[in-house]
Amino acid sequence: MRIFEQLFFKCKDVLKKENFTKNIITNKDKKDSQEPKRIFNYFKEEYNYIMNNNTLDFEKAEEYLTNNACINCGCVLKSIIKGTKTCPECKKKIYIRTNPVSGKKLELGEKTIDEYESYASKVYEMISYERELKNQFMAYPKYVEIFYKCKKEGLSSRDVMWTFRNTLCSLLDDLGYKEYKKLRYLRNSEKTLKSFNIINNFQLAVQELVKMYKIAELNHKVDVSIDLLADIAYRDVQIVYLSGELNDTHQVTREDYINKIHSNLIIECLESNKINMNYFKSNFIQKKHPFVLPRLSNEKTWEYIKLALDRQIEWNKKMNYKK
Ligand SMILES: [Zn+2]
Numbered sequence: 001m002r003i004f005e006q007l008f009f010k011c012k013d014v015l016k017k018e019n020f021t022k023n024i025i026t027n028k029d030k031k032d033s034q035e036p037k038r039i040f041n042y043f044k045e046e047y048n049y050i051m052n053n054n055t056l057d058f059e060k061a062e063e064y065l066t067n068n069a070c071i072n073c074g075c076v077l078k079s080i081i082k083g084t085k086t087c088p089e090c091k092k093k094i095y096i097r098t099n100p101v102s103g104k105k106l107e108l109g110e111k112t113i114d115e116y117e118s119y120a121s122k123v124y125e126m127i128s129y130e131r132e133l134k135n136q137f138m139a140y141p142k143y144v145e146i147f148y149k150c151k152k153e154g155l156s157s158r159d160v161m162w163t164f165r166n167t168l169c170s171l172l173d174d175l176g177y178k179e180y181k182k183l184r185y186l187r188n189s190e191k192t193l194k195s196f197n198i199i200n201n202f203q204l205a206v207q208e209l210v211k212m213y214k215i216a217e218l219n220h221k222v223d224v225s226i227d228l229l230a231d232i233a234y235r236d237v238q239i240v241y242l243s244g245e246l247n248d249t250h251q252v253t254r255e256d257y258i259n260k261i262h263s264n265l266i267i268e269c270l271e272s273n274k275i276n277m278n279y280f281k282s283n284f285i286q287k288k289h290p291f292v293l294p295r296l297s298n299e300k301t302w303e304y305i306k307l308a309l310d311r312q313i314e315w316n317k318k319m320n321y322k323k
Helices: 002-017 044-052 058-066 113-139 143-150 157-183 188-218 222-246 254-260 263-272 277-286 298-322
Strands: 093-098 105-108
Touching: 044 113, 058 105, 093 113, 105 113, 113 143, 113 157, 143 157, 157 188, 188 222, 188 263, 222 254, 222 263, 222 277, 222 298, 254 298, 263 277, 263 298, 277 298
Parallel strands: none
Antiparallel strands: 093 105
């Protein structure tokens, strides 16, 4: 908790100038029956924009379903349309989907299904960001200020979330580094105690990178994903190294390194994007990883990562075999 108080303290001056909490949209004034099922607080503008510019006629899509008619040819069908099927008259496909906002069933035709899918994926993404933010804000209310600092008009929820995560990550790095610099003046016992805070800070920064990776994955930005995973793995190793350096009572082992690395995430990404290990390796070795406390070389760090990845592959094989 202390870290976030510090984090807030750091932003206090900026926040004082602009009253961010003023911008928080409340739902007190919207209570009519037209209220959508999902309430958009943080991405309300973007949500309204999507709804206002949406060319999909949802009313029509509901109407066809109520009348049990094919949306492609207009024929009223004998058998009730319960799910996606082919129309017996025109032989075209009828798709049934649930509107992510109203929760109502929609009937879509071959002409509108693609447009609907792209609409729905945008809305689902917003809903997932909303949920994520809500949980995070509940745990750490100070996040709200940083979030509103990153939120600029006209940016999509995706871009806002990306900027928010990125900002949070560098703030955490900064704080960690400042604390680290103070350590050299402390006695051993004090050093150990303080080191937990610092390690925790850097680990929280890694969490933000993981969330950024998920945004990149969702949007099929493979190069960005690979870059982020390389940074995540590099930091995983460096943080273990640092914890050993700062804490005299704890002897860091090879297992500590292996266990810490996000190998599952990496292997999943490599497999789903059909990227081979050598490509990831050369990318990792060549890259300058922006971490504030570089200690081990890329080559040395890679040794641990390779061990972790090999072990993960073995594990996955075993699990598949069991299935
Ligand atoms: Zn038809």
